[in-house]
Structures are given as structure tokens and as C-alpha cells.
Amino acid sequence: MARFWSPQRSYGSLLAESVRSSLEAPSRPRNTTRGSRRRLWAGSALVTLVALAGCEATDTLELARIAVDERDRVRALALYQRHLDTNSNDFDARLEYTLLLGEHWAFKGGDRGPILENLELLYEDQPDNEKIRGFYSTMLIREGQADVEAQRYEDAERTYDLAIDVHPDVGTAHYWQAVLNADNLRRPDVAFEHLVAAAAKRPPIPDLYLRLGDAYLERGDVDRSINTLELVERLSGTSTYLIPRMHCSLARAFRRRGDPSAARMHAELASDDCAEQTAS
Numbered sequence: 001m002a003r004f005w006s007p008q009r010s011y012g013s014l015l016a017e018s019v020r021s022s023l024e025a026p027s028r029p030r031n032t033t034r035g036s037r038r039r040l041w042a043g044s045a046l047v048t049l050v051a052l053a054g055c056e057a058t059d060t061l062e063l064a065r066i067a068v069d070e071r072d073r074v075r076a077l078a079l080y081q082r083h084l085d086t087n088s089n090d091f092d093a094r095l096e097y098t099l100l101l102g103e104h105w106a107f108k109g110g111d112r113g114p115i116l117e118n119l120e121l122l123y124e125d126q127p128d129n130e131k132i133r134g135f136y137s138t139m140l141i142r143e144g145q146a147d148v149e150a151q152r153y154e155d156a157e158r159t160y161d162l163a164i165d166v167h168p169d170v171g172t173a174h175y176w177q178a179v180l181n182a183d184n185l186r187r188p189d190v191a192f193e194h195l196v197a198a199a200a201k202r203p204p205i206p207d208l209y210l211r212l213g214d215a216y217l218e219r220g221d222v223d224r225s226i227n228t229l230e231l232v233e234r235l236s237g238t239s240t241y242l243i244p245r246m247h248c249s250l251a252r253a254f255r256r257r258g259d260p261s262a263a264r265m266h267a268e269l270a271s272d273d274c275a276e277q278t279a280s
Contacts, residue, residue, distance in 0.1 A: 061093055068096075073104050091125055094118055095132070102135065112146075115139055123166065137167035141176055153184050171201030175208045182211065191215075199228070206235045206242050210249065217253050225253045248274035 064079035080097035084090065098118040105115060119136040126132060140163035147156035157180060163173035178194035181187040195212040198205075213229035216222075232246040247270035255263035267274055 061087075061090075064093075065096070068100065073100060076100060077104065091122070095122055098122060099135070102139070112139060112143060116143065133167040134170070137163045137170065137173060140166065141173055144173075144176060144180075148180060148184060153180065156180055157185070169201060171198040171203040171208075172205070174198035174201070175203065175205055178208075178211065188215075192219075204235050204237075206232045206237070209235065210242055210246055213246075213253075214249055217249065217256070222253055222257045226250060226257070229253065244270045244274070 060079055060083045064076050064083060067073075067076035067079060077097070077100060080093060080100065083093055084097060087093065098115060101115045101118065104110075105112060116136075116139055119132065119139060122129070122132045123136050140159050144156040144159035144163065147153070147159060157177070160173050160177040160180065164177065167173070174194045175198040178191045178198060180191075181194065182191035191211075192215045195208065195215060198208055199212050209228050209231040213225045213232070216225035216228055229246055229250050232242055247266040251263045251266035251270060251274060253263075254260075254266060
């Protein structure tokens with residue numbers, strides 16, 4: 001596609017030069033006709049330059065979308081950024097750009113900061129947009145996980161809380177907040193509250209129901225513990241490593257309920273250590 005201007009001379013500089021030349025014209029005897037022509041020329045130049053600037057913005061965005069179609073993510077990202085530098089309120093372009101940043105990060109890794117910054121802008125603009133809420137919450141959870149890995153537990157707690165505020169209807173952020181409070185902050189009561197809140201949204205996370213079932217058992221709620229633990233096997237999917245732990249917990253729950261037959265059956269399906277523990 002043809003370029004209207006060389007990269008060395010931006011539309012802003014040309015516009016400034018046009019205005020400056022009209023202001024710095026040498027003084028002559030007043031001529032109403034000439035003054036009118038000069039003002040008409042200056043006005044036409046301004047309109048032309050603004051129109052051409054709009055053409056460049058449109059062309060840049062279209063080139064970015066073409067680059068996406070051609071799977072050239074690096075070029076597409078650069079073009080989207082160039083477009084947004086002068087069209088910061090273009091919501092659709094920013095959404096496309098942010099989704100592409102997320103795709104690039106998923107394949108290449110790297111800094112999540114630009115993704116989160118753009119998601120924050122998109123969320124502020126359209127807080128009820130389901131796609132934005134889901135993507136923003138997911139990236140915040142990943143940021144919180146990175147904080148946990150770096151032992152920045154207070155930062156992780158704040159990030160998970162923000163993820164909960166952004167998308168409270170899913171339950172995933174509540175689960176990770178529970179894990180943080182149980183495993184790292186050693187606050188079992190806070191962890192329990194988040195487990196209950198997460199389970200109310202029924203996310204397909206087997207470990208959630210294993211943890212919650214054990215928490216119910218610790219609190220003496222045997223029937224609810226058994227009902228919750230039985231969800232683990234239904235949702236296990238590839239998380240089959242949780243099945244022996246589930247059977248061990250069920251063995252303890254049924255023993256506490258006073259059902260030694262069921263307790264023995266689940267103990268046999270669990271690990272040897274669990275069978276010894278429940279038999280004692």
C-alpha cells in the first residue's frame with residue numbers, strides 16, 4: 001500500500017509547519033481578498049492533513065488485521081500499538097490488540113504487564129463485558145500465582161481479591177485465594193470461607209472439593225464432607241492422582257459416621273498408608 005508521507009515527516013510536524021508558515025508570512029498592506037484566500041488555503045490545508053491522518057490511522061489498523069490473518073503476530077502487535085498511540089479510545093482495536101498480546105504471551109511467555117494494563121483500560125470502559133471480565137480475571141490469577149511462586153504472599157492476596165471483584169461469578173479466584181491462605185498464610189478459617197464461596201459457583205476443580213470435603217470433616221460435618229468428596233471422582237478428569245486421597249478422606253469420613261464397611265472399602269482403594277491409618 002502506498003505511503004502518503006515519509007516516516008521522517010509526521011502529520012503532526014507537517015501540520016505545525018503549515019500553521020507556522022501562515023503565521024510567519026511577511027507583513028504586507030492589508031488586502032482583504034488576499035487575506036481571505038490565505039485563510040481559505042490554511043483552512044483547506046488543515047482539513048486535508050486531518051483527513052490524511054485519519055486515512056493513515058485506518059490503514060494502520062487494517063494492516064494490523066492483515067498481519068493477524070497472516071499469523072505475523074510481531075508485526076501485528078507493532079501496528080496495533082502504532083494505531084493506539086493516536087487512537088487511544090478505539091475500544092475494538094484495543095481489545096483485538098490485548099487478545100493478541102495474550103496469545104503471544106501464551107506461546108512465548110514474557111511480561112504480562114502490558115496485557116494487564118490494557119485489560120484494566122478495557123474493563124474500566126466496559127465492566128459488564130463477559131469476555132473482558134473472564135480474560136482479566138484469568139490474567140490476574142496468573143499474576144497472583146507468580147507472586148506466590150516468588151513468595152510475595154501479600155501481593156498475591158491483593159491480586160486474587162481483585163480477580164474476585166472483576167469476575168465473582170466463576171469461583172476460580174476464590175479457589176486460589178483458599179490455596180494461598182491454607183498453604184502459605186496458614187489461615188484455615190479464611191481458606192474455608194473461600195472454599196465455600198468457590199464451591200457455590202461449581203467450578204470444575206477437583207482439588208477444590210477434596211480440600212472442602214476435608215475441611216467439612218475437620219469441622220464435624222460428616223454428611224456434607226462425604227457429599228463433597230464424592231464430587232472429586234466425577235470431576236477428576238486427568239487429575240487421577242487425587243483419587244487415592246479422595247478414597248482416604250472418604251474412609252475417614254465413613255469411619256466417623258459409624259460405617260466400618262464403607263470405610264474399609266474406601267481404605268482399600270486408597271494408599272497403603274491410608275489403610276493402616278483408618279484401621280488403627
